[in-house]
Amino acid sequence: MNEVKEQGTRLQFSGNWLIDAGILGFVNLMEDVYGWDLKSNEWKLPVEDVELQGRFFFAFWYKIISETVEQWLNKDNLKKKAFNMSVKEKIISNVLDILKQNKDQIILKTDFQDIPSVKESILCFNKKCKESICNEFQYYKDALNKKYSQNKKTILENLNSISFIAYSEFFTNLSIFNPSTNKSGNESTILELFSKLVCHYSVRNGSDILDKSMNVFLFSADDFHNIYFGSPPTLKKIEDVYRINPTYVLLSVPWSFIKIQENHFFHTNSLENSYHIHRNLQRYKENLQTNRKLLDITWKVVIDFLVERKSDFSLENLHIIEYSSIDPTKQQIQNVEYLSISKLNATLLLDETMRENLNKTIPCNENRKRIKYVWLTEQLCNERPLTPLIVKHVELFIKKRNNNKGKNVTSTPIYLSLGTSLYALMIDANKQKLSINELHFNHDFFMGYSELVDDIKKDVNYIRYASDAFSKCITDENEQDLYILLATIKGNDRNQYLNLLYRILVTSKEELDRKWVSDYAFKNIIKNKNTWTYYGLALILKAIKTCKKK
C-alpha cells in the first residue's frame, strides 16, 4: 500500500482537466518562486510533507501579494496634474525591485519545515510591500486618485485599512480573501484560516466541500443540480482519488492559464506537453508586444511542439479551456469555452500546408465601419463550418472594392485570400463527402483519415487550374454574371448556376480554357449534387478577385 502511495504521489496528469490545470499551475508557481525544474526530484508529493507545505504556504502568498501589488501600481493612482508616464514607471520599477530583493532574502532565511516561521516570513514580506508602496506614494499624497473600495479610498488609505495586499479574482468566493475578513490587524487570523484550509481542508466552517468558493469554474453547493443523484465532491474524496493534497492543486489553478486576448489553458494528456506549451507561449508573450501576432503564432507553437514530439495522439486529445474574465461584482466567470480537437481536425492541423493556410485571420464582417476578423483555426476546432465565413469574406471584399471605385473614397481595401479560401472550402466539401453513405466508425476513422488530406490537396490543385482558366473566360461584360453566380450558390440553385456558367463558357473564345472549366464542372458540379456549392464557389473566386483589374 505504501509503495502504491509513493508512486501515486509523483506528479502526473490525472485526466481530469480541473485537477490537471491545478497541477500545471502548481508546477508553474513553484518554478516561479523557487526555480524548481520540471525534471528535478522535488516533485514527489507526499500528502503530509511538512516542508512542501511550508514552501507552498510561502509561494502562494508571495505570488498573490506580488501580483496584487503589480496590479495596484498599474492603476491610475495619480491625478492628471502629477501624472507622468516616467513617474509611474519609476515608482513601479522601484517597488518591484525591492520586492524581489526581499523575496530572495526571505527564502534564504526561512526554515520551511517550521510552519510558524513561514507564517512570520509571509507577514514580514507583506509588511515590506506595504512600506515600500507607502514610501513611494507619500510624496504625491495630495495628488492621489480615489480608486479603491468602490472609489472611496486612495491607495494609501486602502493600505491602512487592509491586512494583506491580496486580491484575487479567482478566489473572491474564498472567505480569506473576503473584504470583511481582510481588515487591518487580522493577519494572524487569516493565516490561521489558510493553514486550516491547507492542512485540514476546512473551506467553510469546517466543511471540506468542493464548490464555487474553491474554484470559480464550479457551481456553488446550493446550485448543484444533481444533488439528488450525488452530493458535491469533497476535498477528502479528491485526495483519495488522486493521492495529492487537493488544496495545493486547486489553489494553483489560476497560474495554469495564459492570457492571449482571453485566458487559455492547453490541456493535453501529459504534464510535460502542457508545461512546455505554456513555457513556450510565455516566452513568446514576453518577446512580442502585440497581442494580435501572438494569436497567430499560438497554434504554430502548440502544434509544432506536439509534432516535434511525435505525439499525434496528444493533438487529438488537446483540450483548450478558455474564459474571458471574472466578473468581480457577480463573482461569476465570463464566456467559458471548452474546445477540443477531434480526430478529424487533428489530422488536418497536423499537415503543414493545411495549417499554414488555416492559421490566418480573415475579415468577415463589418460592424459600424469596423471590420471584424475571424480566426479560421479556432472556427475549425469549434467544429463550425468554414464556408459561410468564406462567403461573407468574399461579399465584404466585393462591397469594399465597389465602394472604393464608385465614390473615390479610399476606405481601406481588403485582400481576398484565395489560398486560404480554397482550402477552407475543400475541407468542408471533403468532410461532407465523408459523412455521405458512411458509418461513423468506418475504415478511415481507424486509419486516421490518411487519404483525406491528400484528397483536399488534390482538389485544391485542380481548382487552381480550373479557376485560372475560368478567370480567362470572363470579360468585363460578364462581371455582373459573377455576382449572379454567387447569388445562385447562396440560394443553392444548381440549375441556374450551371445554366449561367455554360452560357458564359459558350460565349467565350478561349477554347482550351473553356474545356478545362467544362471538364471541372462536369466532374464536380454536374455529377455532384451534395457538395456542388463548395466547388462552385471555389471556381469563381479567382475571377471575382481579378475581374476589375483587366
Added chain:
Amino acid sequence: MDILWFSINTKGDKNMQEEININKVKNHAKESYDRQSGNYKRKLLYNLLAAIRNNDRNKFLNILFANLNAMSKDGEQKSLADDLMTQYENIQGPRFETYAYAIIAGILASDDDNRAPQKNTREVDKNG
C-alpha cells in the same frame, strides 16, 4: 448484420451505375458532335440551355433528337440516341438536370471542325 451490408452495397452499386451512365452519355455526346462547326454547336447549345433553364424536358429532347436526326447517321450519333432511349425513363425530375448538363458538357468538350483536320494530319504523319 448481413442485411445492413447488403443495403449499403446496393446503394453503392446504384450510385456507381448512375455515374457510369452519366459518363457514357457525356462521352457519346462528345463523339457525336466532334468535327462540327463551332457556330453550329453554339446555336444548338443556346437552345438547349434555354430549355434546361425552364426545366422543359420535352423541349430539350425535342431539340436534341431533331438535331441528331438532321446530322448524318454515323455510329456515334446513333449511340447517343441509343443511350437516351435506354435512359429515357431515368431522365426525369432531378435526374433530368444531371443528364442534360452532361450532354451540354459533352458537346462543349467536342472538337471544332477547324481543329479536326490538324489531328488527322498528325496521325497520318505518325503512320507515315
